[in-house]
Amino acid sequence: MHKENEFILAIQKVLEPKQILLNEPMKYHTTFKIGGPADYLLLPASLDELTEVLAAVKSYDMPLTILGNGSNVLVLDRGIRGVVIKFDKSFAYLKQKEDSVVAGAGALLKDVSKFAARCGLTGMEFAVGIPGSIGGAVFMNAGAYDGEISHIVSAVTAVSRDGEVKRFERKELDFGYRHSVFQENGDIICEIELSLMSGIHTEIHDKMGDLTQRRESRQPLEMPSAGSTFKRPVGHFAGTLIEQSGLKGFRIGGAQVSPKHAGFVINAGDAKAQDVLDLINEVQRLVYEKHGVKLYPEVRTLGEK
Template structure:
């Protein structure tokens, strides 16, 4: 604890005090409403502050975690050691001709709405994805037949050493729910999307249709991490789970949604341990019944309590 307070004081001398918190409860920053404390929680005001934080982490050999919106994420009950960085202050969205340049902390939903405003098509699929631009790139987010790789041109990133790079989508190695951003330790600063001019009403009609589908099928009334599992080749995860009669099964406050079997919802102050235990139970049951190993789409990070 003494060492943590010392690091807090040292970091406070480098960045604005409003950008830094100690022992921040991460359940306040995740869509599941679960997660323990971050030792140091930083919301940089600008790229310069972020570079200072990266340099500080390297100098003091502190682990550094980028949180994003915490939508496709489970933070364990023991929290995260070192520095957790939230880039939500980086949320500008700029139009240049038929492209949109969005900072990593902007909501991908807001980028899709900006595209609508500018009569640009291509991001309709993202109108209901509850994550940041950075998070969407990290996992090549997709829905309803579209994905980030379809419209991404390039990304501006910091390397772990603080070097600024412009990377093409090919260099990010995007595939189904995957990129090399995490592997290489890149920190996304902004993304450039190539879109296509289209009629406002046509774009809006598609977004309205997808929003209706999402609201009618997904359990949005409870905290969750979204779709828990990747789609196994030749199957649908939700159908496999449903056929195992797992809907409604509950461990502690975590429940397999009765509305959509691919979702696990926090119905009553679930802990991350309960949520993860239910994920493992679903995986084991589906594997025993159908011989299919469900792979998680959600990231699980942090330490056990």
């Protein structure tokens, strides 16, 4: 406990009490509404605070996890050991720079999309309904409706675990399907520059309205989930394979294959992370048995079982 006490004292010199949450249940910080406690959930409000927190994390050799908006992740039932850093509203700033938008990593995709629309800029419409932060979207190269974050990112400012501020140009980001360089290098995404184009306000708003309507009519947005559960298998759609396997509505504990869209596993009522894992495993097994296609989760798991 000696090391932990010293670590807390060091952090208290950097952050306000409201930015330091101890043994914080992660179900309050994920879109799945699932997850055990994080030992230390820290909410730095600036780049300076972030680098000082990282220095303390390194000095006291604390395990470190970075969390965006908590979408696309499943926090396991025993929670997360060590430090979780989450970017909230202080890292959600948005600025226009000619035909570009500069966004703090904590800005929600829907807010970035709406900001770009107000600026008369097109290219961000596809992301209006994706339930995540722009930082998380870059980390995972999020996409929807033929749009992808890699198509519009021009540069990223990140901080290494050692506190070094780095700038990555587009060609250095190693974007692929649900992949970026940050999954390998461990650097922390702080700011994103998006290269957009001038557009016509009415056309931008009409496209956003159409995509929002399509998403709301087809996806179980009223239920807690982590978004699409599985990566798209080559030549197939995961949701279609799952539905054709007779698994729509299939349930284990509180976790359920959405009756509305089989590509989503939802928290249908006080689900445990283990319920979700068991359901994912069973879906994988039955889809492979019926169709010979392997499904791989898109959702990232964090923490301890």
